[in-house]
Amino acid sequence: xxxxxxxxxxxxxxxxRKMISDIINSQRDMQVVSTARDGFEAIEKAKxxxxxxxxxxxxxxxxxxxxxxxxxxxYTNAQVIMLSSLTSExxxxxxxxxxxxxxxxxxxxxxxxxxxxxxxxxxxxxxIRYAYAYKNKTKKINTKINSNLNxxxxxxxxxxxxxxxxxxxxxxxxxxxxxxxxxxxxxxIPVLVVQHMPVGFTKAFAxxxxxxxxxxxxxxxxxQKIKExxxxxxxxxxxxxxxxxxxxxxxxxxxxxxxxxxxxxxxxAANYYKSGTIAAIFTGMxxxxxxxxxxxxxxxxxxxxxxxxxxxxxxxxKSAIQTGCVDVVLHENDILExxxxxxKRA
Numbered sequence: 209x210x211x212x213x214x215x216x217x218x219x220x221x222x223x224x225r226k227m228i229s230d231i232i233n234s235q236r237d238m239q240v241v242s243t244a245r246d247g248f249e250a251i252e253k254a255k256x257x258x259x260x261x262x263x264x265x266x267x268x269x270x271x272x273x274x275x276x277x278x279x280x281x282x283y284t285n286a287q288v289i290m291l292s293s294l295t296s297e298x299x300x301x302x303x304x305x306x307x308x309x310x311x312x313x314x315x316x317x318x319x320x321x322x323x324x325x326x327x328x329x330x331x332x333x334x335x336i337r338y339a340y341a342y343k344n345k346t347k348k349i350n351t352k353i354n355s356n357l358n359x360x361x362x363x364x365x366x367x368x369x370x371x372x373x374x375x376x377x378x379x380x381x382x383x384x385x386x387x388x389x390x391x392x393x394x395x396x397i398p399v400l401v402v403q404h405m406p407v408g409f410t411k412a413f414a415x416x417x418x419x420x421x422x423x424x425x426x427x428x429x430x431x432q433k434i435k436e437x438x439x440x441x442x443x444x445x446x447x448x449x450x451x452x453x454x455x456x457x458x459x460x461x462x463x464x465x466x467x468x469x470x471x472x473x474x475x476x477a478a479n480y481y482k483s484g485t486i487a488a489i490f491t492g493m494x495x496x497x498x499x500x501x502x503x504x505x506x507x508x509x510x511x512x513x514x515x516x517x518x519x520x521x522x523x524x525x526k527s528a529i530q531t532g533c534v535d536v537v538l539h540e541n542d543i544l545e546x547x548x549x550x551x552k553r554a
Contacts, residue, residue, distance in 0.1 A: 213238035213340045216259040218250040218276070219291070220268040224325065228263060228291075231329040238336055247271025247279065254284045261339045263332070264310075266292040266301050274301045277310055287311040287339035289332075292409075299412040306381040307416075311339045311520065315406045338378065338493065342520055369510070369551055370397055370484035371450075373477050375470030375500070377404040377492025379520025383540050384490065385417055388439055390544055393422035395551065399439040400428075400448065400477060402470045404492065407444040414441040430457040442468035449476035464496045470524070474500025478507045485509030486550055488543060489534075491519035495527035505533035510550060513537050 215232050217240050219225045229240040241257050244250040246268050254262065262280065266273035277288055290313035292302040302313045312335050317327045372395075376384055380403050388399065405413060411427045417439070418425035425439040428448050432455050434440070442448035446457040447468050456476075463469035470489070474497060478485050487504045489497045491514055501511045511534045513525040518540040528534050538546055 210237070213261060213336060214241045214257070214259045215239065215336060216242055216244065216250065216253055216257060216262045218244045218262060219265040220245055227325045228332070231326070231332055232336065235333050247276030250276050251279050251283060254280055254286060258284065259286045260343055261336050262286045262288045264288050264290055266290050266298045272301060274305050277305050277308060281309055285343065287343045289314060289335050289339055291316055299409045302409060303381065303412045303416050307385050311342060312378050338521055368484065369486050371477060371481045372397055372399045372547065373474055373485060373487040374399065374401045374490065375474065375497045375524070376490035377494065377496065377524060379491035381413060387544050388417055388425065389420040391423055393437060395423065396436050398434045398436055399423070400450070400473055401439060402442045402448060402468045402473050404466050405444045410441050410444045428455045428457065430455060442473065447472040449473065450480045451476065453480070464494050466496060470497035471500040475503045478503040478509055483508030486547060488512040489525050489528040490514045491521055492524035493521050494523050497524050498527040498531050501528045501533045502531050511535050512543060512546065514543065515539050
């Protein structure tokens with residue numbers, strides 16, 4: 209008999225606690241070990257039960273999800289998945305929670321009390337599995353892949369680069385925040401970013417980074433002229449493309465189940481900026497970005513992938529690496545310095 213993933217469900221609504229618990233208990237590889245109605249109770253039960261994963265409601269009385277997360281991090285190594293409704297407060301707290309170490313978040317489909325929570329049952333189960341895998345992940349680098357790539361002879365000063373493209377999913381918000389807020393104010397190229405997030409959360413993400421950055425960080429708007437020293441975040445629900453030096457947003461179908469998609473941005477930007485493109489693929493589920501890096505490399509651009517050791521989920525970087533079009537694989541802590549060397553800023 210295999211060991212099931214132990215989950216603690218935290219929500220101030222008895223109805224939501226039951227619905228979420230039923231979804232989790234219907235999975236053969238996981239079980240709810242207990243539930244909690246607020247942050248105080250969650251902390252006590254986490255100490256007692258040592259769960260593997262905690263689903264944590266963002267908006268609760270007494271101690272909200274962010275306050276509870278900060279405390280939980282002191283007492284448990286459980287991975288925390290935030291459950292958020294799309295409110296201004298909820299989206300801001302969620303973005304801050306991701307920066308402070310929450311594994312990921314799931315948007316409730318219709319507010320704090322979501323009668324239709326069953327719509328996201330597959331998402332809940334999948335993210336719990338990924339969170340559990342990350343908790344138990346051994347910190348081993350895939351040396352065969354990394355050494356082959358990192359031993360390439362690369363003349364990093366051979367091109368004049370004119371755009372930086374960044375693509376990420378699960379685990380990405382913290383990595384992107386750390387990188388973007390450390391970019392110098394005179395980077396003198398635009399930065400275009402796709403982070404898989406639902407509608408509403410990308411605005412909070414952009415605003416939070418803008419307050420902490422040397423560069424201007426904005427949620428992208430259709431038909432705006434792309435300017436140097438500005439970071440453009442693709443808005444949730446829209447693909448972001450580069451067309452004749454302008455941002456284009458469109459509602460064409462999802463790719464790989466997501467919109468915005470990294471592939472859409474990378475392919476259109478590579479077509480416009482040609483060999484002047486630097487593209488970086490970060491942690492995330494799935495394979496979004498793999499087709500994009502093929503296009504970047506076809507035009508002579510430079511491609512970076514985050515390594516397995518520092519990735520929360522090694523799906524997107526691994527898929528990119530398997531194309532054979534990645535120039536270098538780096539730990540998240542080394543990516544900024546490498547980009548600055550490419551730009552001759554370090």
